[in-house]
Amino acid sequence: MLLVIQNLEVVYNDVIWVLKGVSMEIPEKGMVCLLGANGAGKSTTLKAISGVLKLEWGEITGGFIEFDGKRINSLKPQEIAEMGIIQCFEGRRLFKHLTTEENLRMGGYLLTSNAEVRLRLEMVYHYFPRLVELRDRISGYLSGGEQQMMIIGRALMARPKIMLLDEPSLGLAPLMVKEILKVIQKINQEEQVAILLVEQNTKAALAITNYGFVMENGRTVLDGESEKLKVNEDIKEFYLGLTQIGSRKSFKDTKFYKRRKRWLA
Amino acid sequence: MNVLMQALLDGICIGAIYGLGAMGLVVIQKSSGVFNLAQGMLMMVGGFIAGSLSVNMSLPMWAAAVLCMLAMALIGLIINFLVMRPLAGESPFTQIMATVGLMSILYGIVMAIWGTLPYIYPTEIIPIENIEIGVVLLSPSYLNGLIIAVVACIVLSLYYRKSREGTAMRATSEDEELAASVGIRVTKVLQLTWIIGSICAGLAGILFGMLGSVNYMMGEIGLMAIIPVFVFGGLESFVGALLAGFIVGVVNMLAGTYLEVTFPGITNVVPLVLMLTILIFKPYGLFGEERIERV
Ligand SMILES: Nc1ncnc2c1ncn2[C@@H]1O[C@H](COP(=O)(O)OP(=O)(O)O)[C@@H](O)[C@H]1O
Numbered sequence: 001m002l003l004v005i006q007n008l009e010v011v012y013n014d015v016i017w018v019l020k021g022v023s024m025e026i027p028e029k030g031m032v033c034l035l036g037a038n039g040a041g042k043s044t045t046l047k048a049i050s051g052v053l054k055l056e057w058g059e060i061t062g063g064f065i066e067f068d069g070k071r072i073n074s075l076k077p078q079e080i081a082e083m084g085i086i087q088c089f090e091g092r093r094l095f096k097h098l099t100t101e102e103n104l105r106m107g108g109y110l111l112t113s114n115a116e117v118r119l120r121l122e123m124v125y126h127y128f129p130r131l132v133e134l135r136d137r138i139s140g141y142l143s144g145g146e147q148q149m150m151i152i153g154r155a156l157m158a159r160p161k162i163m164l165l166d167e168p169s170l171g172l173a174p175l176m177v178k179e180i181l182k183v184i185q186k187i188n189q190e191e192q193v194a195i196l197l198v199e200q201n202t203k204a205a206l207a208i209t210n211y212g213f214v215m216e217n218g219r220t221v222l223d224g225e226s227e228k229l230k231v232n233e234d235i236k237e238f239y240l241g242l243t244q245i246g247s248r249k250s251f252k253d254t255k256f257y258k259r260r261k262r263w264l265a
Numbered sequence: 266m267n268v269l270m271q272a273l274l275d276g277i278c279i280g281a282i283y284g285l286g287a288m289g290l291v292v293i294q295k296s297s298g299v300f301n302l303a304q305g306m307l308m309m310v311g312g313f314i315a316g317s318l319s320v321n322m323s324l325p326m327w328a329a330a331v332l333c334m335l336a337m338a339l340i341g342l343i344i345n346f347l348v349m350r351p352l353a354g355e356s357p358f359t360q361i362m363a364t365v366g367l368m369s370i371l372y373g374i375v376m377a378i379w380g381t382l383p384y385i386y387p388t389e390i391i392p393i394e395n396i397e398i399g400v401v402l403l404s405p406s407y408l409n410g411l412i413i414a415v416v417a418c419i420v421l422s423l424y425y426r427k428s429r430e431g432t433a434m435r436a437t438s439e440d441e442e443l444a445a446s447v448g449i450r451v452t453k454v455l456q457l458t459w460i461i462g463s464i465c466a467g468l469a470g471i472l473f474g475m476l477g478s479v480n481y482m483m484g485e486i487g488l489m490a491i492i493p494v495f496v497f498g499g500l501e502s503f504v505g506a507l508l509a510g511f512i513v514g515v516v517n518m519l520a521g522t523y524l525e526v527t528f529p530g531i532t533n534v535v536p537l538v539l540m541l542t543i544l545i546f547k548p549y550g551l552f553g554e555e556r557i558e559r560v
């Protein structure tokens with residue numbers, strides 16, 4: 001296994017207990033999604049893996065994370081990045097006053113040879129040809145889709161072994177979502193990069209991944225092959241609080257399903 | 266007319282030195298949002314170090330300046346290690362208050378080591394002759410200030426724009442968490458800003474002292490001179506700091522030449538009044554960088 005998480009617990013500010021038992025396994029070159037309603041703790045899980053949790057006053061209080069057989073719980077974000085774990089934050093975080101290419105180069109900050117930086121840039125432009133003409137544009141002025149392409153490209157610059165993508169489709173037009181997810185799939189297949197994809201867009205996420213984990217209230221509560229999760233209508237109803245993709249159930253209904261879920265569990 | 270021309274020219278040169286001091290503030294402001302109130306004291310420390318080296322140890326002025334820059338780099342490193350690093354992550358207000366503490370510590374150190382005796386440098390850093398332009402005279406010490414400040418501005422701007430570390434500094438100033446996630450060592454970046462900021466201060470201190478003498482009042486006078494420059498310049502731009510320095514320097518000189526006789530003491534007040542007036546109309550300073558608010 002490339003990444004193993006066992007019974008992970010995370011506390012923010014010493015008091016806010018957010019993760020209460022997260023367990024996941026991701027194989028080499030795996031294509032895995034992590035689903036769950038808003039506030040379930042998906043982003044926190046990713047931040048725990050990449051180590052940036054510590055910058056937000058978060059702390060791992062239980063369980064462990066292993067990458068390539070090594071404990072990484074207490075490593076610094078830079079050290080984790082050096083090992084090949086690269087996170088794309090939710091909400092399209094970018095260096096908005098830097099140009100597209102400067103953003104990409106910062107993605108490859110840890111690469112020591114100029115030749116490799118150039119090679120990687122070529123690779124990014126190969127996957128996202130649209131970025132070529134935008135390379136000298138200030139990234140804050142790009143469209144949402146273009147920014148998301150750049151952000152995935154930035155992760156690709158870092159010679160990743162696994163990319164942690166936090167809701168890359170958020171706020172994008174459906175066509176753009178499709179295009180970007182397709183490239184993510186292609187990167188996984190062609191570059192031997194494992195992907196851990198967090199998505200609210202359940203259907204789309206299950207369509208491009210092989211395996212999925214579902215979180216609720218800080219715990220992983222269900223996992224299985226994406227094919228199987230896809231036909232299991234219940235996960236949408238019980239765990240994701242969604243009836244149709246993109247539409248949230250009313251509060252009343254959610255409460256109802258929460259009760260039923262407890263009964264199921 | 267001659268008097269006016271002379272005041273303009275001298276004002277530009279002095280302003281360039283203010284600009285250099287303010288660039289040191291810009292470096293630190295840009296990456297940690299901290300307004301370093303100890304910058305004036307750092308200028309004074311630099312001035313005294315170069316004084317000891319050139320006067321007491323009889324080193325050539327250029328060598329004294331180079332050694333002084335190295336010493337300032339070391340001082341920046343120590344300040345970062347002892348004061349700023351333990352406070353990383355605290356609110357900018359806390360950190361700014363720490364620089365106030367730093368201010369009095371540095372003052373105490375200067376008093377203990379050098380006391381109240383002034384230093385007068387034997388020569389300039391770059392040896393040049395008086396230059397006569399028509400009827401006005403540009404003296405070597407003023408021209409030294411202009412040349413060195415302009416070169417520093419160009420070097421700093423290019424470093425920030427083009428180099429890998431400079432880009433990483435800009436990236437860190439935008440989003441520390443994101444910077445850390447791509448492998449930038451945020452603490453190293455902050456350390457580098459204190460080194461660069463202190464070197465700017467030291468150089469500005471030498472150039473300032475070269476116009477007259479280095480003395481124990483330079484810390485406060487220097488700070489009062491560079492604050493309006495820093496604010497005018499928009500806080501975050503080297504070129505802005507230099508241009509704002511020109512403006513403040515010229516205004517200062519004009520006030521000194523034409524108003525000081527009638528209203529003693531007005532010279533040092535005018536830049537601050539000008540600062541307040543301009544801020545009312547341009548809250549981001551004259552050269553404030555445009556911030557991108559969408560996304
Ligand atoms: N930095 C933080 N400090 C305190 N609480 C946080 C922090 N980040 C997230 N939380 C809380 O942790 C819970 C899980 O958040 P998050 O991991 O962002 O969930 P998700 O990504 O699944 O929407 C939420 O209740 C949120 O309010």
Ligand SMILES: [Mg+2]
Nearest residue numbers: 042043044090
């Ligand atoms: Mg989230």
